[in-house]
Amino acid sequence: MSLSKLAACKQAQPGLLCFQPGLAPDTFYGTKDKVVFVMGATGTGKSRLAIDLATQFPAEIINSDKIQVHRGLEVLTNKVTEAECRGVPHHLLGVIEPDSDFTADDFCSHVLMAIESILGRGRLPIIAGGSNSFIDALVNGNPEFQSRYECCFLWVDVSMPVLQSFVSERVDKMVELGLVGEVRNIYDPKADNSRGIRRAIGVTEMVEYLSIEASTTLDVETKARVLKMAIDEIKKNTCALASRQLQKIHRLNDIWDRKMQRLDATEVFVKRGAEANEVWEMVVAGPSTMIVYGFLYDKNPIARAITPDTSSAGAIATAAVSIPMAAMTH
Structure with missing residues (x-):
């Protein structure tokens, strides 16, 4: 990677890998358009990971939480704040009237339009949220989606006692x-x-x-x-919801022949402060970036750490680079 391209990486975070920005979908490998899913039980860090990825690739995020799609109750529904979005565009977040129903069919219709809009701007759609029934309806029950898109499924997992x-x-x-x-x-x-x-x-x-x-x-x-x-x-x-979501994820993973890429974030939740952030980069954000790069370009990623390898962030980046290529497949 040239120094000019390295410098152009937008909003690069310490310890994250930095790839060539601005690559349009027509440079991605394969015959179908690409879509990335970030899944997990409530509270596992799905939104954080989706935003991390969207600062490393030209991407926009589509919300797949059936409650967060409605306007209102920002605190109760744990919607990401403007600061947390870090400039990344979000779709289907707080756009539906509070008292309106929003079905799985509605979700599929809106998502298909959002995906085409995002692809039309030369960007990658990342679908993130905890309503696995919506994702099930889209991926397994929508022929249009099945015929047009290739998927990468990232699963952020946390030990249930720690998560509770x-x-x-x-x-x-x-x-x-x-x-x-x-x-x-x-x-x-x-x-x-x-x-x-x-x-x-x-x-x-x-x-x-x-x-x-x-x-x-x-x-x-x-x-x-x-x-x-x-x-x-x-x-x-809320703990009961997390348990049900995890059960649904296991069922979907079986349906998809265990093609989900599981990222165990348990250690992140055991740590606190800066140490927790370093572990997040090492075990979740860094490996996810490598997986998505392999999915998009079907090649070994050329990556450089943002900081020298002697720093903790550099060590995290080095650890991420060492992921075997088998972990990069769809």
């Missing part, structure tokens, strides 16, 4: 960021919580507390106890 502990901490963080106020703003005792964004975990669980919150006959201790029960229920139901 993280999910519990994340719910507490959401409460600090205003979860209760968000749900209060849409609370309607007559509303149908089985429609639209009201299906989100955290809405129904808060109903009992919100129904007594303004009561003048109940003491503060009782209200606090009911609120804690609601938060505990949110944690329990």
Whole structure:
């Protein structure tokens, strides 16, 4: 890679591999257009990985979370913030009316249009989100998609006990960021919580507390106890969701002849701070970049570390380069 092309790598992160930017889809290997999927249970870092990849390749992200597709409840639904997007365009994120239904057929229709739009701009579509039923409908049940696109499936996996502990901490963080106020703003005792964004975990669980919150006959201790029960229920139901998502991923992996590229991020969630970020680059972001490069160009990637090999980031990049070519196949 020339020095000019290396310098042109946009938003390069320490420890990530840097490839030639701006390569249009017609330079990709193969007869079909390419689509990358980033999958995993809730809380495993799918959005983070998708954004990491989109800063290494000319790419845009399509959301495949059936709740995040709706407007509103940004904290409760854990939508990525503008800062977290790092300038990467996102599609199907917060664009549907809160009370509107959005079916798997709707998803397939919107995604096919988004893919063509992204490809038309010479960029790579990356589909990321936790609604595996939507991905199942698109990949296994949509003949148009099957005939036109070749897929690479990345699976970010985390040991369930470790993930459940993280999910519990994340719910507490959401409460600090205003979860209760968000749900209060849409609370309607007559509303149908089985429609639209009201299906989100955290809405129904808060109903009992919100129904007594303004009561003048109940003491503060009782209200606090009911609120804690609601938060505990949110944690329990989110952990149950993660378990169901993981089961679905295993089923899809079997259907796809185990072609998913599994990335074990458990160690990332055990660490904290800068150490966790370094492990993420080594075991998730770096290997994923190599896998996607091999998928797109069907060749050994020519890569350079952004920092000298004597640094921790350089060591991470070196470790990623050592991935066997067998791990780069579709």
